[in-house]
Amino acid sequence: MSKPVLRNPILLSARTSWLAWRNRLLASSRFQRFAARCWLTRPIARSRARGLFDLVAGFVYSQTLAACIATGLLDRLGGGPQTCDALAAQIDLPPEGTLRLLRAAAALQLVERLGDAWVLGSAGAALRGNGGIAEMVAHHGLLYADLADPVALLRRGGGGGALAGYWGYAEAPGAGDAESVAPYSRLMAASQPLVAAQTLDAYRFARHRRMLDIGGGEGGFVASVAARVASLELAVFDLPAVGERARARFVAAGLAGRTTIHPGSFRSDPVPRGYDLITLVRVLHDHDDSVALALLRAIHAALPPGGRLLIAEPMAQTPGAEPAGDAYFGLYLLAMGSGRPRSETEIRAMLRTAGFSRTRLLPTALPITCRVVIADR
Numbered sequence: 001m002s003k004p005v006l007r008n009p010i011l012l013s014a015r016t017s018w019l020a021w022r023n024r025l026l027a028s029s030r031f032q033r034f035a036a037r038c039w040l041t042r043p044i045a046r047s048r049a050r051g052l053f054d055l056v057a058g059f060v061y062s063q064t065l066a067a068c069i070a071t072g073l074l075d076r077l078g079g080g081p082q083t084c085d086a087l088a089a090q091i092d093l094p095p096e097g098t099l100r101l102l103r104a105a106a107a108l109q110l111v112e113r114l115g116d117a118w119v120l121g122s123a124g125a126a127l128r129g130n131g132g133i134a135e136m137v138a139h140h141g142l143l144y145a146d147l148a149d150p151v152a153l154l155r156r157g158g159g160g161g162a163l164a165g166y167w168g169y170a171e172a173p174g175a176g177d178a179e180s181v182a183p184y185s186r187l188m189a190a191s192q193p194l195v196a197a198q199t200l201d202a203y204r205f206a207r208h209r210r211m212l213d214i215g216g217g218e219g220g221f222v223a224s225v226a227a228r229v230a231s232l233e234l235a236v237f238d239l240p241a242v243g244e245r246a247r248a249r250f251v252a253a254g255l256a257g258r259t260t261i262h263p264g265s266f267r268s269d270p271v272p273r274g275y276d277l278i279t280l281v282r283v284l285h286d287h288d289d290s291v292a293l294a295l296l297r298a299i300h301a302a303l304p305p306g307g308r309l310l311i312a313e314p315m316a317q318t319p320g321a322e323p324a325g326d327a328y329f330g331l332y333l334l335a336m337g338s339g340r341p342r343s344e345t346e347i348r349a350m351l352r353t354a355g356f357s358r359t360r361l362l363p364t365a366l367p368i369t370c371r372v373v374i375a376d377r
């Protein structure tokens, strides 16, 4: 549950006084010196200093990771231990540059030293197991270009930069040709397996007969559902150029007989009927409130009585994953020029406004990447 907004004037005034006192204390250099020296407060002071340093240095860490991925360093080490010189020759960097990168990556647990050689570190190994993360990191060049002047981005209200061009439907709602949808569709397909695995573990899809995945991209989620639940008829509703990619994928996977493609835009075309389960996987947060609410209303109208909507996406104010919501996705979607991350509470309130009777949050294994809310017609 997200923290309730304080409205009681007495509680509000007490909290205001406490926060003012706390912040004066934390900002005082005398207190900082004392906290760092006293054995009782030293561990807290050190951990807070580390947290603050990470906040200051985060961009440099991200760029270290970007260099590891762009050079293929992590992939090279995936094959086993390598010396710095051997790596330097393979990744086309001078030995000094390679060593600098290796040492930076070791500090971030991306690699680690093993005698005279280097191997993957724990974070590097986990990252290699998730192809989607490397693709996400690779496309962050666009995000960072837009964030080079974050104040200007905030002033102009978002969009208008590299990321808005990448997500074509943010700049030109409901549009996109084969060439413009390909990069984002590939990225979404690469990062889809983690989301699909969690959603499939969280919800029993076999209780339904026909499922429609709205904004289903090139069909990664539908293909995962098809592999898990043999009885379900499946469909994707996405922009025509993206729908074509899904069609090709289903044909290649032998799923053409079980799947339907509905090409169109949910901004201008009706939501197809005849499905007792509709899914929105990483779609709602892409859209501003008016569009998102109109979509939820259209889905409510298209579902039969007793039908269900399932929403799966990373959400704001997720306990333990707060920075991923309002900080990362908040600024990411601002740069993209459309949508915002919403908390589970906000989504459930929107669902009630759209006419849904009962809503529920389902537990997922890694809420930082995916939370699931279901709603009954």
Ligand SMILES: C[S@@+](CC[C@H](N)C(=O)[O-])C[C@H]1O[C@@H](n2cnc3c(N)ncnc32)[C@H](O)[C@@H]1O
Binding pocket: 169, 173, 174, 188, 189, 192, 195, 214, 215, 216, 217, 218, 220, 221, 237, 238, 239, 242, 264, 265, 266, 267, 280, 281, 282, 283, 286
């Ligand atoms: C962030 S991607 C998510 C794709 C997929 N659900 C996934 O999780 O991999 C959003 C999808 O919504 C689609 N989309 C955007 N605007 C749309 C519209 N107006 N009508 C139909 N689909 C739309 C995009 O083409 C894209 O495939």
